[in-house]
Amino acid sequence: MNADxxxxxxxxxGLTTAALLAKAGRKVVVLERHGRPGGAIKRFTRQGIPFDIGFHYTGCLGDGEILRALWKYLDVLPRISLLPFPSDGCDCLHMKESGKIVRAFFDRDLLQCELERVFPDELPGIKGYLQRVEEICSTVPFYNTDLPLTPFLRGFSRPDGGLATFLSSLTDDEDLQSALASPSFLYGVPPEAASLAVHAMVAYSYFSGAYSIDGGGQAIVDAFLSVLNTTGAQVLCGRDVRSIIVKNGHVTGVDTGEEEIRASDVVFTGHPSGVLNMVPDEIFRPAYRHRLRDLKNTGSMFVVFGAVEYSEKVRELTWVNRYSVPGGLNIMDVNREHPEESTLLLTAPGLRDKDFALSEATSGVILMRAADWNEAAPFDQGRGPRRSPAYREWKDEAAAKLIEKAEQLWDDIGKIRLLAAGTPLTFRDELAAPMGAVYGPQHSLDQHNPGARTRLPGLWLSGQGTLMTGVMGSSLAGLVTAGEMNDLEFLWQEVKKCL
Ligand SMILES: Cc1cc2nc3c(=O)[nH]c(=O)nc-3n(C[C@H](O)[C@H](O)[C@H](O)COP(=O)(O)OP(=O)(O)OC[C@H]3O[C@@H](n4cnc5c(N)ncnc54)[C@H](O)[C@@H]3O)c2cc1C
Incomplete structure (x- = not known):
């Protein structure tokens, strides 16, 4: 088989890069090792209840915002139905130690009012935070779309100071520090290691609204598949790429172990360190190999997919995500002895589906907590059904503790019945992410993530490990990679016509 x-x-x-290149006239083949496309954002069902894995909500889908423009440009938008959170939708932060509740609204002014209401003695710190986030984002082309993209990308790794230092300079109030640091949960870097610039870019994306999609992440995948189909691009599943073929210093294709597929360009979208096993050692200089191999990773998670009886209180979860967070800057810390005491998120994205009423006797809820690779590492033998009984015992016990904790914290939603659980081993195997790093490599203060170009002509990188994490960050990574392969500023101008 041949492709461009x-x-x-x-x-x-991968879907974004493929759709952009196919739109530009290239013959594209997408290869996926798993049996279904979609990576982290595909859905699965248990007992008829749909569960999202890696997509609960995103920002930047409002009028004039960049992800909306990109999806319009690609013709994805008419194929999906956006579900904007209403104005009273929020991340509801329950402060573990003080019992305070902060409603982190997806609207900059409402957020400021709420922070001022809960922390009336902290007005300068609150204003200082919001202003700095806005200042930083005014220099980011994805938010200030008048700016060209290339100079920003060339200076992207420039740190803008650390998040922890910044927050500590604004306030000593540990609950306020925690509330302001809470977006860290969405990119997986502890505030001590987090760059203020990256934090600002993630936090700011929710200042003008949060959005879900009818049908969850699967609806996004299906829309892309439909677009790719119209362009003649192929998406082939069950193809685990083992090696990238290089001849005379240039990529000529890939080998899946069962077949060779020829192409003059190959884009790898998994964890960037994954390419090291796919090319001969001498292809990259030792410094680049070390850089990819030694990338520091985000933490992992333990996730419970459960069922609860539908009630009025459960209905409130449709637009309110409940968090339990420790005070101070410990939001990403895993409590080693009692991991269920770490930051906890209760959410129910499936409730937002327009057809939810069809199955409303029971609804799906998702519980997520930060997890350490070492919790699961002792059970790292076999895969899937071949995992050991000890692993299943540990997983069930950890899930039961998490459920017990959630039922204590939020006793108004009733009993949670365990349907499935995801552990660091699950994420390692599902996402091909070292140590189950849910957001891939850290985008942090002292880490220089790789860009789209590699030193091997014809080999490109994309994905959450390059530009940014999250559905928005990974989509924009796709835009940057496709742009770098053709003409970045031209593509940027074309996408902006859809703003
Ligand atoms: C539990 C969880 C909750 C999240 N919640 C949100 C959220 O609410 N909002 C949000 O914006 N983001 C969220 N995210 C983050 C978001 O899902 C990811 O940042 C994004 O989906 C990453 O996309 P990607 O294409 O870069 O990587 P992936 O989705 O990981 O795709 C990489 C693909 O490459 C495939 N692959 C790797 N190696 C090979 C190979 N050798 N051959 C063939 N295929 C290969 C993998 O199988 C995988 O399908 C969440 C993530 C997780 C895990």
Whole structure:
């Protein structure tokens, strides 16, 4: 088989890169090792209840915002139905130690009012935070779309100071520090290691609204598949790319172990360190190999997919995500002895589906907590059904503790019945992410993430490990990679016509 471009990985970044290149006239083949496309954002069902894994909500889908423009440009938008959170929708932060509740609204002014209401003695710190986030984002082309993209990308790794230092300079109030640091949960870097610039970019994306999609992440995947189908691009699943073929210093295709597929360009969208096993050692200089191999990773998670009886209180979860967070800057810390005491999120994205009423006797809820690789590492033998009984015992026990904790914290939603659980081993195997790093490599203060270009002509990187994490970050990573492969500023101008 021949193609112009092979995209390895069918997550949101692979689908975006593929759709952009196909629109530009290239013959594209997407290869996915799993049996279904979609990477982290695909859905699964248990007992008829749909569960999202890696997509609960995103920002930047409002009028004039960049993700909306990109999806319009690609013709994805008419194929999906956006579900904007209403104005009283929020992340509801329950402060573990003080019992305070902060409603982190997805609207900059409402957020400021709420913070001022809960922390009336902290007005300068609150204003200082919001202003700095806005200042930083005014220099980011994805938010200030009048700016060209290239100079920003070339200076992207420039740190703008650390998040922890910044927050500590604004306030000593540990609950306020925690509330302001809470977006860290969405990119997986502890505030001590987090760059203020990256934090600002994630936090700011929710200042003008949060959005879900009818049908969850699967609806996004299906819309991309439909677009790719119209362009003649192919998405082939069950194809685990083992090696990238290099001849005379240039990529010529890939080998899946069962077949060779030829192409002059290959885009790898998995964890960037994954390419090291796919090319001969001498292809990259030792410094680049070390850089990819030693990338520091985000933490992992333990996730419970459960069922609760539908009630008025459960209905409130449709637009309110409940968090339990420790005070101070410990939001990403895993309590080693009692991991269920770490930051906890209760959410129910399936409730937002327009057809939810069809199955409303029971609804799906998702419980997520930060997890340490070492919790699961002792059970790292076999895969899937071949995992040991000890692993299943540990997983069930950890899930039961998490459920017990959630039922204590939020006793108004009733009993949670365990249907499935995801552990660091699950995420390691599902996402091909070292140590189950849910957001791939850290985008942090002292880490220089790789860009789209590699030193091997014809080999490109994309995905959450390059530009940014999240559905928005990974989509924009796809835009940057496709742009770098053709003409970045031209593509940027074309996408902006859809703003
Ligand atoms: C539990 C969880 C909750 C999240 N919640 C949100 C949220 O609410 N909002 C949000 O914006 N983001 C969220 N995210 C983050 C978001 O899902 C990811 O940042 C994004 O989906 C990453 O997309 P990607 O394409 O870069 O990577 P992936 O989706 O991981 O795709 C990479 C693909 O490459 C494939 N692959 C790797 N190696 C090979 C190979 N050798 N051959 C073939 N295929 C290969 C993998 O199988 C995978 O399908 C969440 C993530 C997790 C895990």
């Amino acid at each position: 471009v092979i995209v390895i990985g069918s997550g949101i970044s």
